[in-house]
Structures are given as structure tokens and as C-alpha cells.
Amino acid sequence: MNRRRFIKASMALAAACGTPALATFFSRAAWAQESGIADGSTRTFDFSVLQSMAHDLAQKAWGGAPRPLPKTLADLTPQAYNSIQYDAGHSLWHNIENRQLDVQFFHVGMGFRRRVRMFSLDQSTHQAREVHFRPDLFNYHDAGVDVSQLEGQPDLGFAGFKVFKAPELARRDIVSFLGASYFRAVDNTWQYGLSARGLAIDTFTDKPEEFPDFTAFWFETPKASDTTFVVYALLDSPSATGAYKFTIECEETQVIMEIENHLYARQDIRQLGIAPMTSMFSCGTNERTMCDTIHPQIHDSDRLSMWRGNGEWICRPLNNPQRLQFNAFMDENPKGFGLLQLDHRFESYQDVMGWYNKRPSLWVEPRNAWGKGHVCLMEIPTTGETLDNIVCFWQPEKPVKAGDTLNFKYRLYWSAEPPYHTNMARVYATRTGMGSFPEGWAPGEHFPEKWSRRFAIDFVGGDLKDAAPKGIEPVITLSSGEARQVEILYVEPFDGYRILFDWYPTSDSVDPVEMRMFLRCQGKAISETWLYQYFPPAPDKRKYVDERQMR
Known part of the structure; x- marks a missing residue:
């Protein structure tokens, strides 16, 4: 599934219709040019009104696929679509002098067929007017x-919106909502990376994945000095509807989104994904198969980090597997989780197009009790960097039945570093390579013929230096095979410790090997827990040949 191109060009995977309930709730005024760009008739609106709308909409059948676009828009190429630019002179808050924030809209067209409605909301009077x-x-x-095919079609709507912040008003956007319920934000590098979604449904089941749509947005008009704004969103899909409130803080070094949603199930849902995010991992320090390019690493994110409800910190490096993998990590009332990009050195990527060293991390912080469930991670095989192949979300343990109402509150942090981290030693990098021989040598006639795979896990920070004289003990747990040649090395360049071990198979199985390790000193854990999923080669590939052909 080409998730990145879905974001860029839709592919119409989330085909959904305009909202009948919305159309009846907000009558459209006669077409007329008035002050500003909001030209619809006024109607009272607040979050409680939106919740009622979503609730009532869930009682009706889903409206189906979107109506066809005019041919001149439906047949656009990506290059042609990208050449359509919003006129900054008609931005949503253009009439506010010395404003810190502004909003522009995306045109419908190409794969972006959903006609999204936009409303301007006066927060003092709670009066909303549509922007046609x-x-x-x-x-x-x-x-x-x-353009003649577009005249007199005020219900054509928009595809999404983007937000600008001074001093880059109308030049570089910092928040973007486009395609289904996808949205993204940047930190102070101004570089987009991974994406979030409003909701994920049946991402990994025997049913086709469902992509809910944001079908309408209401923007509270901010004061000129505000760097925080509020936008409400109506979500619609065959299985569920939702009322969302986003409070978006556009800070100097990060964007923080406070999100509250109220979800209404139209039908039973096998797998509900809360706070879903989508990223890309092609290759990194641990997975080198797809790095046959000039780039040492290629990824938007390099790890899944989890702060479990019991206080344990988990680092799970990402993989680009040979076959799709889905893992669910049980938890109760998680403190946080996210897909992180922690290596911000240009030398690690050597990329002047994607600028992966500038891409932000995304951290989820629950703000109400989420109960029991799982942090889910899906890794999809990909042959290159154009495919978003990593999906992560929270799945509640309790099955969702038709008629159920759910409420989730959480914060999203778009920043170079997550807002929280453990005070214990943290995983710095994970590396893998050939095993069964001493470091500095190579396999040959003087070393054992038996094949193994070497793992090097680097830890930094915490109390490692104080613990070293007392003795650092790696605690390694494997679902199969054996760990041998365990070594602990101090590495001066990153001022941390490298744990080396060779994994030896004890059977011909090619099932994934679940690895787990943490560091202990005098019976006390002193590091976060490293999790890894290794895919052993077939038995006939477990050998060393001429070193020019090692595999």
C-alpha cells in the first residue's frame, strides 16, 4: 500500500461522501461577495453542537463515495495539481493586521475528491459562517x-487546509490537513516528516482498511497576537463518525496539538486505532538491505518508543521486513508512545532532497484514562523511500460495538526530541552484522564455521558511568536461539557503552526471533528495555562464503 502517495495524491482509498446532516444543518446563503472570504449565512456553533451532529450522523447510513469532480479537475496530473496555489490575498485571516497565524485552503482535484467544507467561527459570539x-x-x-467548468459551484468545497506562522506568513506552512483524516506538522526545521491521522479502522484485519474522512472544519478566529488556534472537525466513515477539537500551539521549536474526540460507532469495528501515525523506514543502522544507495540511512522515524503504564520505558527499533509484520504491545493506561527520529546529523543520511536529519518525531501523551489495550505496530515491506510503510496506533482492548460512544483526549508533540524521556540509560543505536568471529577480524579458516548474527546495542546517559565500576550486566531474553560472546565495551566517541552478542540458531526455523534486553547493576535496572524482531535466513543461507560475497 503506497501510503506516502496516498497523502500526496490520495488514490481515493478513503472514498466517502458529503455529509447530508451537515448540509441540512448549515443552509447556504445566496452567492455574494462580502467582507472576508466567509460568505455563508450565520449559524450558532460550539463543540457540543458538533458532538450532536456527529451523534445524529451515526444514526444514518454512510452516504457513500464522493460525487465525481469536474473533468478538468479529475484528470489533473500531480504536477498540474501542485501548480495550483491558493491566493494569499484571500487567506482566512488576511483582514487581521499584524497577525501571527493564517490559513489557506487546498484545491480539490486529482485523487483529492472529498469536498471538505470550511467555516469561520467567531469565538465570542459562537456564530459560524461557511467559506464557499x-x-x-x-x-x-x-x-x-x-475555470469555466468551476464557475457557479460554491459546493465544490476544498480538499484541506494549511497553516502559516509569522514571519513566514504565506511562504512556508507549519501544519497541513490533507487527504482522508491525515495531518502533519513541523518543528523549527520547517521540514515535514511522518503523518498523523484522526482515526484508523481495520488496519490489520481480514477486511480492507477503512480510511475515515474529515468532512468539515470550523476555525475559531484568533487574536492578532495569538500563536495558538482552535479548529473543530467532523469525521465520517462507513463504520464511525466523530467530533474533534484541536487546540494547536505553534511554538518556536515545536507544534503541540491538544486533541479531544467523541467517536460514535455506526457498526461493529474489529480494530479501532486511536492516535494513529504513519511513517517510513527503508533502512538504518540495524537494517541495511535496502541501503544500496549513496545514503547511509533512509527513514522518517527510526524507532517506536513507549512509556508504559507501569513506568517501564521501551525502545523498539523499526524494521523493513521481507513480509508484513504486525506486533501488539499490551499495556494499561499508557503514559505515552511515539515514532521518533533521534539522529539529526546530516552525515547519517547524506540526503539533500528529503533532509531526513531535519524530520520531527511525534509523541502521543494520553490525557484521560485509556484503560487496557495495545500499542500496535505494523511494518510493511518497501523497496524505497516513496512508500510510507510504518503504522502505529493505540487499540483499546474492549471490542467496539455498533452504537458505542468513546472519548479520547491526548496531546501530540511534533518536535525534534520527545517531551519526556527516561532518566535511565537510553538506546542510542542498534547495529547488526556477521557474527562468529572476533571484532577486527573476519570469518575464515581460523574461526568457527558455525554461522551466527551479531548485534551491537549502544546505550548512553543515565548512571552508566557510576554503574560501570560496580558491574554492568546485560539481561538478554530470546524467543529462540542462544546469545553467546557477550561483550561490554565503553565507546568514547558517543560516551556510552556498547553491548555485543552473537545470536546462534538452535533450529532451522525462520520464524521471527523476539529479542529483549536491558542493563542491570547490582540487581537494579539501569536502562530502558530494548526490543527487537530479527528474521533469520533460511538454513541454506546460514554460511560464509568468499568474503567478497558474504551474506
């Missing part, structure tokens, strides 16, 4: 769009 589509809001440049 009209061609003069956009500059079409050389897109080849026949």
Missing part, C-alpha cells in the same frame, strides 16, 4: 484547468 469555493481564491498558473 470560488475560482478567484486560487491561482491556476499552468495547471491547464478549464
Whole structure:
């Protein structure tokens, strides 16, 4: 599944319709040019109204696929679609002098067929007015769009929106909502990376994955000096509806989103994904198969980090597996989890197109009791960096039945570093390679013929230096095979310790090997827990040949 191109070009995987309940709730005013770009009639609106709308909508059948777009928009190429630019002179808050924030809209077209409705909301009077589509809001440049096909279609709507912050107003956006319920944000590098979603449904079941849509947004008009704004969203899909409130803080070094949702199930849902995020991992320090390029590493995120409800910290390096893998990590009332990008050195990527060293991490902090469930991780095989192949979300333990109502509150932190980390030693990097021979040598006639795989896990921080004279003990647990040649080395360049061990198979099985390790000193844990999933080769591949052909 090409998730990255879904974000960029939709692919219409989340095909859903306009919202009948919404259409009846907000009547459209006659087409007329008024002050600002919000030209609809006024209606009272607040979060309780939105919750009622989502609840009532869930009692009705899903409206189905979106209506066809005018041919001139439906047939756009990606290059033509990208050449359509919103006119900054018609931005949502253009009339606010000395403003810190502003909003522009994305045009429908190509795979972006969902007609999303936009409303301007006066937070003091709770009066909302719709912003209707009209061609003069956009500059079409050389897109080849026949504008005459778009005239007089105020219900054409928009595909999404993007947010700008001073001093980069109208030049570089910092938040983007586009495609189904996908959205992204940047930190102070201005570089987008992984994406979040409003909701995930049946990501890993025997049913096709369902992609809910945000079908309407309401923007509270901020004060000129505000760097925080509130936007409400209505979510709709065949299985569920939802009312969302986003309070988005656009800080100097990060974007923080406070999210509250109220979900209403239309039908039974096998797998509900809360706070889902989508990323890309092609290759890194631990997985080198797909790194046959000039780039040492290629990834938006390199690990899943979890702060469990019992206080344990987990580091799970990501993989690009040969076959799809799905793992569920049980927890109760998790303190947080996220997909992290912690290596911000240009030398690690040598990439001047994707700038992976600048990509942010995304951390989820639950703000109410989530109860029992699982942090789920799906890793999809990918042959390159254009495919988003990593999915992570929280799955509640209790099955969702038609008619159920659920409420989740959480924060999303888009930043270079997560807002929280353990005071114990942390995993710095994971590396793998050939085993069965001493470091500095190579396999040959003087060393054992038996094949093994070497693992090097680097730890930094915490009390490692104080613990070293007392004795550091790696505690290694394996689901199969044996760990031998365990070594503990101090590594001066990163001022930490490297734990080396060779994994030897004890059977011909090619099932994934679940590995677990933490560091202990005098019976006390002094590091976060490292988890890893290793895929052993077939028995006939477990050998060393001429060193120019080692595998």
C-alpha cells in the first residue's frame, strides 16, 4: 500500500461522501461577495453542537463515495495539481493586521475528491459562517484547468487546509490537513516528516482498511497576537463518525496539538486505532538491505518508543521486513508512545532532497484514562523511500460495538526530541552484522564455521558511568536461539557503552526471533528495555562464503 502517495495524491482509498446532516444543518446563503472570504449565512456553533451532529450522523447510513469532480479537475496530473496555489490575498485571516497565524485552503482535484467544507467561527459570539469555493481564491498558473467548468459551484468545497506562522506568513506552512483524516506538522526545521491521522479502522484485519474522512472544519478566529488556534472537525466513515477539537500551539521549536474526540460507532469495528501515525523506514543502522544507495540511512522515524503504564520505558527499533509484520504491545493506561527520529546529523543520511536529519518525531501523551489495550505496530515491506510503510496506533482492548460512544483526549508533540524521556540509560543505536568471529577480524579458516548474527546495542546517559565500576550486566531474553560472546565495551566517541552478542540458531526455523534486553547493576535496572524482531535466513543461507560475497 503506497501510503506516502496516498497523502500526496490520495488514490481515493478513503472514498466517502458529503455529509447530508451537515448540509441540512448549515443552509447556504445566496452567492455574494462580502467582507472576508466567509460568505455563508450565520449559524450558532460550539463543540457540543458538533458532538450532536456527529451523534445524529451515526444514526444514518454512510452516504457513500464522493460525487465525481469536474473533468478538468479529475484528470489533473500531480504536477498540474501542485501548480495550483491558493491566493494569499484571500487567506482566512488576511483582514487581521499584524497577525501571527493564517490559513489557506487546498484545491480539490486529482485523487483529492472529498469536498471538505470550511467555516469561520467567531469565538465570542459562537456564530459560524461557511467559506464557499470560488475560482478567484486560487491561482491556476499552468495547471491547464478549464475555470469555466468551476464557475457557479460554491459546493465544490476544498480538499484541506494549511497553516502559516509569522514571519513566514504565506511562504512556508507549519501544519497541513490533507487527504482522508491525515495531518502533519513541523518543528523549527520547517521540514515535514511522518503523518498523523484522526482515526484508523481495520488496519490489520481480514477486511480492507477503512480510511475515515474529515468532512468539515470550523476555525475559531484568533487574536492578532495569538500563536495558538482552535479548529473543530467532523469525521465520517462507513463504520464511525466523530467530533474533534484541536487546540494547536505553534511554538518556536515545536507544534503541540491538544486533541479531544467523541467517536460514535455506526457498526461493529474489529480494530479501532486511536492516535494513529504513519511513517517510513527503508533502512538504518540495524537494517541495511535496502541501503544500496549513496545514503547511509533512509527513514522518517527510526524507532517506536513507549512509556508504559507501569513506568517501564521501551525502545523498539523499526524494521523493513521481507513480509508484513504486525506486533501488539499490551499495556494499561499508557503514559505515552511515539515514532521518533533521534539522529539529526546530516552525515547519517547524506540526503539533500528529503533532509531526513531535519524530520520531527511525534509523541502521543494520553490525557484521560485509556484503560487496557495495545500499542500496535505494523511494518510493511518497501523497496524505497516513496512508500510510507510504518503504522502505529493505540487499540483499546474492549471490542467496539455498533452504537458505542468513546472519548479520547491526548496531546501530540511534533518536535525534534520527545517531551519526556527516561532518566535511565537510553538506546542510542542498534547495529547488526556477521557474527562468529572476533571484532577486527573476519570469518575464515581460523574461526568457527558455525554461522551466527551479531548485534551491537549502544546505550548512553543515565548512571552508566557510576554503574560501570560496580558491574554492568546485560539481561538478554530470546524467543529462540542462544546469545553467546557477550561483550561490554565503553565507546568514547558517543560516551556510552556498547553491548555485543552473537545470536546462534538452535533450529532451522525462520520464524521471527523476539529479542529483549536491558542493563542491570547490582540487581537494579539501569536502562530502558530494548526490543527487537530479527528474521533469520533460511538454513541454506546460514554460511560464509568468499568474503567478497558474504551474506
